[in-house]
Amino acid sequence: MSSKYDLTVVLPCRNEKNTVGICVKKLKDAFNAYKIVGEIIVVDNASTDDSRELARNAGAKTVLAKRVGYGYAIRTGIRRAEADYIVICDCDLTYDAYDVVRLYRLLKQGRYDVVIGNRFAGGISLGAMYFSHKIGASVLSLLGRIKFHNHIKDYHSGLRGLTKEAADKLEFKTGGMEFATEMIAQASKAGLRLGQLPVHLRRCPYPRKSKLRTVRDGLRHLLYILSN
Numbered sequence: 437m438s439s440k441y442d443l444t445v446v447l448p449c450r451n452e453k454n455t456v457g458i459c460v461k462k463l464k465d466a467f468n469a470y471k472i473v474g475e476i477i478v479v480d481n482a483s484t485d486d487s488r489e490l491a492r493n494a495g496a497k498t499v500l501a502k503r504v505g506y507g508y509a510i511r512t513g514i515r516r517a518e519a520d521y522i523v524i525c526d527c528d529l530t531y532d533a534y535d536v537v538r539l540y541r542l543l544k545q546g547r548y549d550v551v552i553g554n555r556f557a558g559g560i561s562l563g564a565m566y567f568s569h570k571i572g573a574s575v576l577s578l579l580g581r582i583k584f585h586n587h588i589k590d591y592h593s594g595l596r597g598l599t600k601e602a603a604d605k606l607e608f609k610t611g612g613m614e615f616a617t618e619m620i621a622q623a624s625k626a627g628l629r630l631g632q633l634p635v636h637l638r639r640c641p642y643p644r645k646s647k648l649r650t651v652r653d654g655l656r657h658l659l660y661i662l663s664n
Contacts, residue, residue: 446513507615548631553595
Protein backbone atom coordinates (compact mmCIF):
# COMPACT_ATOMS: atom_id res chain seq x y z
CA MET A 437 0.00 0.00 0.00
CA SER A 438 1.18 3.50 -0.74
CA SER A 439 -0.50 6.90 -0.38
CA LYS A 440 0.34 10.45 0.57
CA TYR A 441 -2.10 10.04 3.49
CA ASP A 442 -1.89 7.60 6.40
CA LEU A 443 -5.59 7.82 7.17
CA THR A 444 -8.86 9.04 5.68
CA VAL A 445 -11.70 9.80 8.07
CA VAL A 446 -15.13 9.84 6.42
CA LEU A 447 -17.82 11.84 8.21
CA PRO A 448 -21.36 11.43 6.84
CA CYS A 449 -23.17 14.65 7.65
CA ARG A 450 -26.75 15.84 7.56
CA ASN A 451 -27.61 19.08 9.34
CA GLU A 452 -24.86 18.95 11.96
CA LYS A 453 -23.89 22.65 12.01
CA ASN A 454 -23.43 22.66 15.80
CA THR A 455 -20.89 19.85 15.83
CA VAL A 456 -19.25 19.14 12.47
CA GLY A 457 -16.71 21.96 12.67
CA ILE A 458 -15.73 21.00 16.22
CA CYS A 459 -15.46 17.35 15.20
CA VAL A 460 -13.13 18.20 12.31
CA LYS A 461 -10.93 20.33 14.58
CA LYS A 462 -10.72 17.58 17.20
CA LEU A 463 -9.69 15.07 14.56
CA LYS A 464 -7.03 17.41 13.20
CA ASP A 465 -5.70 17.92 16.72
CA ALA A 466 -5.51 14.15 17.14
CA PHE A 467 -3.66 13.84 13.83
CA ASN A 468 -1.12 16.39 15.02
CA ALA A 469 -0.73 14.80 18.46
CA TYR A 470 -0.07 11.34 17.02
CA LYS A 471 1.81 12.47 13.92
CA ILE A 472 -0.75 11.11 11.49
CA VAL A 473 -0.87 12.47 7.95
CA GLY A 474 -4.61 12.38 7.48
CA GLU A 475 -7.45 13.74 5.42
CA ILE A 476 -11.00 14.35 6.61
CA ILE A 477 -13.85 14.00 4.12
CA VAL A 478 -17.22 15.38 5.18
CA VAL A 479 -19.95 13.97 2.95
CA ASP A 480 -22.92 16.32 2.84
CA ASN A 481 -26.07 14.22 2.81
CA ALA A 482 -28.72 16.79 1.82
CA SER A 483 -28.01 19.27 4.61
CA THR A 484 -30.18 22.38 4.69
CA ASP A 485 -27.99 24.24 7.17
CA ASP A 486 -24.40 25.52 7.06
CA SER A 487 -22.76 22.16 7.84
CA ARG A 488 -20.80 21.94 4.60
CA GLU A 489 -19.34 25.44 4.85
CA LEU A 490 -18.45 25.01 8.52
CA ALA A 491 -16.71 21.72 7.79
CA ARG A 492 -14.72 23.28 4.99
CA ASN A 493 -13.75 26.24 7.16
CA ALA A 494 -12.49 23.82 9.82
CA GLY A 495 -10.16 22.17 7.31
CA ALA A 496 -12.11 19.24 5.91
CA LYS A 497 -12.63 18.27 2.31
CA THR A 498 -16.33 18.37 1.51
CA VAL A 499 -18.24 16.39 -1.09
CA LEU A 500 -21.91 16.06 -1.87
CA ALA A 501 -23.62 12.68 -1.91
CA LYS A 502 -25.66 12.45 -5.10
CA ARG A 503 -28.37 10.40 -3.39
CA VAL A 504 -29.83 10.85 0.06
CA GLY A 505 -29.11 8.11 2.61
CA TYR A 506 -26.57 7.08 5.23
CA GLY A 507 -25.18 4.31 3.05
CA TYR A 508 -24.91 6.52 -0.01
CA ALA A 509 -22.99 9.11 2.01
CA ILE A 510 -20.46 6.57 3.29
CA ARG A 511 -20.05 4.95 -0.11
CA THR A 512 -19.32 8.39 -1.57
CA GLY A 513 -16.69 9.03 1.09
CA ILE A 514 -15.03 5.66 0.62
CA ARG A 515 -14.76 6.22 -3.13
CA ARG A 516 -13.08 9.58 -2.56
CA ALA A 517 -10.67 8.32 0.11
CA GLU A 518 -6.99 8.49 -0.82
CA ALA A 519 -5.43 6.80 2.21
CA ASP A 520 -4.67 3.12 2.72
CA TYR A 521 -6.81 3.09 5.87
CA ILE A 522 -10.34 4.47 6.13
CA VAL A 523 -12.26 5.19 9.34
CA ILE A 524 -15.95 6.12 9.27
CA CYS A 525 -17.27 8.18 12.16
CA ASP A 526 -20.39 10.15 13.06
CA CYS A 527 -19.79 13.89 13.27
CA ASP A 528 -22.05 14.66 16.25
CA LEU A 529 -19.27 14.44 18.90
CA THR A 530 -20.60 11.15 20.27
CA TYR A 531 -17.28 9.44 19.53
CA ASP A 532 -13.87 10.53 20.77
CA ALA A 533 -11.16 11.46 18.28
CA TYR A 534 -8.73 9.25 20.19
CA ASP A 535 -10.95 6.23 19.49
CA VAL A 536 -10.58 7.05 15.80
CA VAL A 537 -6.81 6.91 16.27
CA ARG A 538 -7.06 3.63 18.21
CA LEU A 539 -9.15 2.06 15.46
CA TYR A 540 -6.70 3.25 12.81
CA ARG A 541 -3.78 1.78 14.76
CA LEU A 542 -5.54 -1.57 15.05
CA LEU A 543 -6.09 -1.66 11.30
CA LYS A 544 -2.50 -0.66 10.66
CA GLN A 545 -1.22 -3.62 12.70
CA GLY A 546 -2.36 -5.79 9.79
CA ARG A 547 -4.35 -8.38 11.73
CA TYR A 548 -7.72 -7.16 10.47
CA ASP A 549 -9.21 -5.92 7.22
CA VAL A 550 -12.31 -4.46 8.87
CA VAL A 551 -12.70 -3.21 12.46
CA ILE A 552 -16.03 -2.32 14.08
CA GLY A 553 -16.32 -0.17 17.20
CA ASN A 554 -18.19 -1.95 19.99
CA ARG A 555 -20.25 0.47 22.09
CA PHE A 556 -21.59 -2.27 24.32
CA ALA A 557 -18.06 -3.17 25.40
CA GLY A 558 -16.74 0.40 25.61
CA GLY A 559 -19.67 1.95 27.43
CA ILE A 560 -22.67 4.12 26.61
CA SER A 561 -23.17 7.38 28.48
CA LEU A 562 -26.54 8.14 30.05
CA GLY A 563 -28.83 9.59 27.43
CA ALA A 564 -26.55 8.72 24.51
CA MET A 565 -28.85 6.00 23.16
CA TYR A 566 -32.56 5.37 23.58
CA PHE A 567 -33.40 2.16 25.41
CA SER A 568 -35.39 0.96 22.40
CA HIS A 569 -32.32 1.46 20.20
CA LYS A 570 -30.17 -0.56 22.61
CA ILE A 571 -32.58 -3.47 22.54
CA GLY A 572 -33.05 -3.31 18.78
CA ALA A 573 -29.32 -3.06 18.09
CA SER A 574 -28.58 -6.00 20.40
CA VAL A 575 -31.22 -8.26 18.83
CA LEU A 576 -30.33 -7.36 15.24
CA SER A 577 -26.62 -7.82 15.96
CA LEU A 578 -27.36 -11.28 17.35
CA LEU A 579 -29.32 -12.19 14.22
CA GLY A 580 -26.50 -10.84 12.07
CA ARG A 581 -23.91 -12.93 13.91
CA ILE A 582 -26.00 -16.04 13.41
CA LYS A 583 -26.79 -15.38 9.74
CA PHE A 584 -23.37 -14.21 8.59
CA HIS A 585 -21.23 -16.39 10.89
CA ASN A 586 -19.10 -13.77 12.61
CA HIS A 587 -18.46 -12.48 16.12
CA ILE A 588 -19.37 -8.80 15.74
CA LYS A 589 -21.35 -7.60 18.77
CA ASP A 590 -22.37 -4.13 17.55
CA TYR A 591 -23.56 -4.16 13.95
CA HIS A 592 -24.78 -0.56 14.04
CA SER A 593 -21.79 1.27 15.49
CA GLY A 594 -21.15 4.67 13.92
CA LEU A 595 -17.40 4.15 14.31
CA ARG A 596 -15.84 1.56 12.01
CA GLY A 597 -12.92 1.22 9.64
CA LEU A 598 -11.43 -0.81 6.84
CA THR A 599 -8.40 -0.90 4.63
CA LYS A 600 -8.60 0.58 1.16
CA GLU A 601 -7.72 -2.85 -0.17
CA ALA A 602 -10.71 -4.36 1.62
CA ALA A 603 -13.01 -1.59 0.40
CA ASP A 604 -12.01 -2.33 -3.19
CA LYS A 605 -13.12 -5.95 -2.74
CA LEU A 606 -16.60 -5.14 -1.47
CA GLU A 607 -19.57 -4.36 -3.69
CA PHE A 608 -21.98 -2.28 -1.65
CA LYS A 609 -25.55 -1.96 -2.89
CA THR A 610 -27.59 -0.43 -0.07
CA GLY A 611 -28.06 3.27 0.54
CA GLY A 612 -29.89 3.57 3.85
CA MET A 613 -29.11 2.76 7.47
CA GLU A 614 -28.95 -0.93 6.58
CA PHE A 615 -25.56 -0.21 5.04
CA ALA A 616 -24.10 -0.74 8.51
CA THR A 617 -25.28 -4.35 8.39
CA GLU A 618 -24.33 -4.81 4.74
CA MET A 619 -20.74 -3.75 5.36
CA ILE A 620 -20.22 -6.47 7.96
CA ALA A 621 -22.17 -9.08 6.01
CA GLN A 622 -20.24 -8.45 2.80
CA ALA A 623 -16.92 -8.53 4.65
CA SER A 624 -17.83 -11.89 6.17
CA LYS A 625 -18.88 -13.35 2.83
CA ALA A 626 -15.65 -12.13 1.24
CA GLY A 627 -13.60 -13.91 3.89
CA LEU A 628 -12.12 -10.69 5.25
CA ARG A 629 -10.67 -10.59 8.75
CA LEU A 630 -13.09 -8.87 11.13
CA GLY A 631 -12.04 -7.25 14.38
CA GLN A 632 -13.71 -5.29 17.18
CA LEU A 633 -12.62 -2.39 19.36
CA PRO A 634 -14.37 -1.23 22.55
CA VAL A 635 -15.38 2.42 22.04
CA HIS A 636 -17.31 4.79 24.25
CA LEU A 637 -20.51 6.43 23.04
CA ARG A 638 -21.16 9.88 24.48
CA ARG A 639 -24.28 11.98 24.50
CA CYS A 640 -24.24 14.77 21.93
CA PRO A 641 -23.60 18.01 23.85
CA TYR A 642 -26.00 19.97 21.62
CA PRO A 643 -29.75 19.58 21.04
CA ARG A 644 -30.29 17.61 17.86
CA LYS A 645 -32.92 15.53 16.16
CA SER A 646 -31.98 11.89 15.79
CA LYS A 647 -31.71 10.64 12.23
CA LEU A 648 -32.74 7.15 13.34
CA ARG A 649 -36.28 5.87 12.99
CA THR A 650 -36.47 2.87 15.29
CA VAL A 651 -39.14 0.82 13.52
CA ARG A 652 -38.38 1.80 9.93
CA ASP A 653 -34.61 1.43 10.19
CA GLY A 654 -34.87 -1.70 12.29
CA LEU A 655 -37.04 -3.32 9.64
CA ARG A 656 -34.56 -2.37 6.92
CA HIS A 657 -31.76 -4.06 8.86
CA LEU A 658 -33.95 -7.11 9.49
CA LEU A 659 -35.00 -7.41 5.86
CA TYR A 660 -31.38 -7.24 4.76
CA ILE A 661 -30.42 -10.01 7.18
CA LEU A 662 -33.30 -12.23 6.07
CA SER A 663 -32.82 -11.69 2.35
CA ASN A 664 -29.05 -12.04 2.05
